[in-house]
Amino acid sequence: MSPESQAPRWEWYYIAMYFYIGGVSAGAYFIGSLVELLNKKELRQVSRTAYLIAFPLICITPVLLIADLGQPVRFWHLFFYTKDGMPYMNLTSPLSVGTWALLVYSGMSFLSFLNVLAGEGRLPSEAIKKFHTLFNRVPHKVYAAAGSFFGFFVAGYTGVLVNTTARPLWEASDPLFGPIFITSAASTGAAALAVAMLWQKSTARDAFAHLERFDRVVMIIELVLIGAMIVVAGRYAAPLLTGQFGVMFLGGTVLLGILVPLWLTWRRAASGAANDSMAMLAAVLVLFGGLMLRISLVQAGQL
Amino acid sequence: MAKGMFVDTSICTGCKACQVACKEWNGLPGEPAHFHTVPDRPYPVAFNFTGNSYDNTGKLSATDWRHVRFIEQFNEGRTEGRWFFSSDSCKHCKDAGCLNACPVKAIVRTDMGNVNVQQDVCIGCKYCIPACPYGVISFSEQTGTVHKCTLCNDRIHNGLGTACAKACPTGSISFGEVEDLKKKADGRLAQLKGLGFLKANIYGYSEAGGLNVFYLFMDDPAVYGQPINPVVPQRRLFRSAAITVVTAIAIAAAAIMSFRERGIQKNKEVTP
Numbered sequence: 001m002s003p004e005s006q007a008p009r010w011e012w013y014y015i016a017m018y019f020y021i022g023g024v025s026a027g028a029y030f031i032g033s034l035v036e037l038l039n040k041k042e043l044r045q046v047s048r049t050a051y052l053i054a055f056p057l058i059c060i061t062p063v064l065l066i067a068d069l070g071q072p073v074r075f076w077h078l079f080f081y082t083k084d085g086m087p088y089m090n091l092t093s094p095l096s097v098g099t100w101a102l103l104v105y106s107g108m109s110f111l112s113f114l115n116v117l118a119g120e121g122r123l124p125s126e127a128i129k130k131f132h133t134l135f136n137r138v139p140h141k142v143y144a145a146a147g148s149f150f151g152f153f154v155a156g157y158t159g160v161l162v163n164t165t166a167r168p169l170w171e172a173s174d175p176l177f178g179p180i181f182i183t184s185a186a187s188t189g190a191a192a193l194a195v196a197m198l199w200q201k202s203t204a205r206d207a208f209a210h211l212e213r214f215d216r217v218v219m220i221i222e223l224v225l226i227g228a229m230i231v232v233a234g235r236y237a238a239p240l241l242t243g244q245f246g247v248m249f250l251g252g253t254v255l256l257g258i259l260v261p262l263w264l265t266w267r268r269a270a271s272g273a274a275n276d277s278m279a280m281l282a283a284v285l286v287l288f289g290g291l292m293l294r295i296s297l298v299q300a301g302q303l
Numbered sequence: 304m305a306k307g308m309f310v311d312t313s314i315c316t317g318c319k320a321c322q323v324a325c326k327e328w329n330g331l332p333g334e335p336a337h338f339h340t341v342p343d344r345p346y347p348v349a350f351n352f353t354g355n356s357y358d359n360t361g362k363l364s365a366t367d368w369r370h371v372r373f374i375e376q377f378n379e380g381r382t383e384g385r386w387f388f389s390s391d392s393c394k395h396c397k398d399a400g401c402l403n404a405c406p407v408k409a410i411v412r413t414d415m416g417n418v419n420v421q422q423d424v425c426i427g428c429k430y431c432i433p434a435c436p437y438g439v440i441s442f443s444e445q446t447g448t449v450h451k452c453t454l455c456n457d458r459i460h461n462g463l464g465t466a467c468a469k470a471c472p473t474g475s476i477s478f479g480e481v482e483d484l485k486k487k488a489d490g491r492l493a494q495l496k497g498l499g500f501l502k503a504n505i506y507g508y509s510e511a512g513g514l515n516v517f518y519l520f521m522d523d524p525a526v527y528g529q530p531i532n533p534v535v536p537q538r539r540l541f542r543s544a545a546i547t548v549v550t551a552i553a554i555a556a557a558a559i560m561s562f563r564e565r566g567i568q569k570n571k572e573v574t575p
Contacts, residue, residue, distance in 0.1 A: 002436040002437070002438075002530040002533055002534075003530070004436070004437055004438040004528060004529065004530055005433055005435060005436055005437070005438045005530075006432050006433065006435070006438040006440075006441060007432070007433060008429035008430065008432040008433050008442075009429065009432075009442070010429065030555075030558070031558065034555070034558050034559070034562065035562060038559065038562060040562060043562065068428075068429075069426050069427045069428055069447075070425075070426070070427015070428075070429070070442060070443075070444075070446070070447030070448055070449075071425065071426050071427045071447040071448060074407075074424075074425075074426040074427075075426060077407040077409075077424060077426050078406055078407055078426065081407070081408045081424075082423070082424055083408075083421075083424070088407070088408055090403075090405065090406055090408065092403040092404070092537045092540065093403060093404050093405060093406045093430070093537075094540070094544075095404065095406040095428060095430045096405075096406035096407075099406060152551045152555075156547040156548075156550070156551060157547075159547065160540070160543045160544050160547055161430070163539070163543045164404075164434070164536040164537055164539055164540045164543060165404075165430075165433035165434050165536050166400065166433060166434060166435060166436040166530075166533070166534070166536050167433045170433065171534070171536070171539075174539050174542075174543055175539065175542050175543035175545075175546040175547070176546075177543075178543055178544070178546065178547030178550065179546060179547055179549075179550035182547060182550050182551050182554060183550065183554060186554045186558070210561055210562050213561045214557065214558055214561035214562065217557045217560075217561055218554060218557060221550075221553065221554070221557070225550075301433075302433075
């Protein structure tokens with residue numbers, strides 16, 4: 001461990017926020033594309049909603065990332081090495097590989113977004129229609145599979161990025177941030193879909209039961225991973241378990257973001273009543289817990 | 304071929320000539336003193352001075368590329384004590400965490416083995432900062448980029464040694480070929496051990512894959528504020544990525560199971 005290492009001083013409202021929003025988008029996209037790839041016609045509502053929320057969400061993230069740079073106008077250096085003008089990727093840097101993955105994922109989620117609009121005849125202009133027909137020669141499932149893969153990459157590389165540093169908490173909890181971020185992305189993605197579908201008063205009851213079941217499994221995996229992370233980090237977990245980040249992490253993530261939603265969905269399943277407001281509350285709590293998770297893990301490592 | 308430095312802390316006198324030479328040669332600005340008033344003092348007091356130590360910067364930073372660390376260990380009555388000095392800087396690691404982490408190739412290694420930041424390439428993402436186990440590389444709000452010791456890149460490529468080594472009055476800092484310096488260090492270590500300093504040790508032969516700037520310490524490296532078993536963070540990258548991929552596969556499996564029809568239909572049978 002290296003207590004001498006310095007903190008990067010990443011602001012929570014840029015970097016942790018990006019980790020969160022990127023995760024929600026990628027998680028939702030993954031669920032949507034999986035439903036499409038499994039050919040679940042009756043769950044079409046899920047993939048439609050997923051594609052409609054994944055792209056707008058991922059559009060926010062480059063703004064956050066660029067705003068955090070010390071030299072924001074040089075953000076394109078991430079793609080081209082300025083000394084020879086050639087495309088550049090550093091395989092030992094998760095940040096470099098992840099930037100490329102984010103670019104590919106954004107492209108795929110854009111195409112899926114267009115595909116949904118085109119299917120409903122809502123493409124706004126001729127140019128966009130032409131663009132869509134150009135890409136429509138390849139079956140959409142190919143994009144969905146690629147987008148799903150890179151989406152997972154976007155959701156998980158952020159955890160690997162934070163773990164491959166010398167900060168005591170981040171080094172001690174290696175390699176569990178990647179798994180935790182990926183499970184949180186899947187869980188918050190499912191919750192975002194649930195919120196969006198409840199909001200639209202969707203009638204796809206079946207779809208809803210599937211989403212809830214998935215979220216339940218993922219939340220249990222997440223809980224196990226968080227437990228393992230606290231054990232692995234040992235005494236270096238102190239900044240995460242005490243003070244303001246302790247409140248955020250234990251209260252916000254573990255209690256409000258995982259245990260309470262698990263209890264709510266379990267009660268709902270046991271009573272058998274279709275209680276939408278309870279489902280909405282559970283999903284909103286999951287989304288809140290995911291945000292608290294990113295902020296506490298990223299900021300506590302910088303203390 | 305690689306150039307480096309050997310810092311023999313046993314003969315450092317803490318004069319800070321190296322700190323001054325570094326600032327002079329590299330044109331680094333001084334730290335602005337921030338004065339404020341303290342209740343029972345009539346004069347303004349600077350709050351960014353260490354105040355309780357002869358150590359005047361406390362750490363390395365974007366404008367302090369050399370830092371003479373003062374280790375002042377005294378007992379309560381100040382009757383006994385020991386006073387160590389250690390001139391710290393970038394170690395120019397053979398496997399450098401900052402260089403591995405840089406996403407834009409702003410951090411490069413030159414033909415002389417030193418690790419440099421190209422100021423016109425750096426985007427200020429700050430990812431190299433936590434990737435350094437020694438807390439060397441630092442961000443500057445003024446330039447929006449990171450800065451650190453260059454091993455006097457301009458001097459060494461023109462046949463001169465580093466400014467700090469040149470200025471050192473006791474020969475505590477020596478510049479040269481890493482292999483020659485190692486021989487010198489081994490000789491000095493043997494001499495000290497012969498004199499009874501059994502805790503003396505060399506820091507930087509095997510630490511984090513070897514350091515081109517290495518040290519002779521009179522006590523445990525932790526006493527001198529250096530990490531005991533530094534690990535190049537990227538050496539854990541493969542394991543970290545592999546376990547994340549395994550989790551991703553598990554989540555995908557969980558999703559396929561959850562979106563099957565069977566369980567839901569069973570639920571339906573139970574609920575009515």
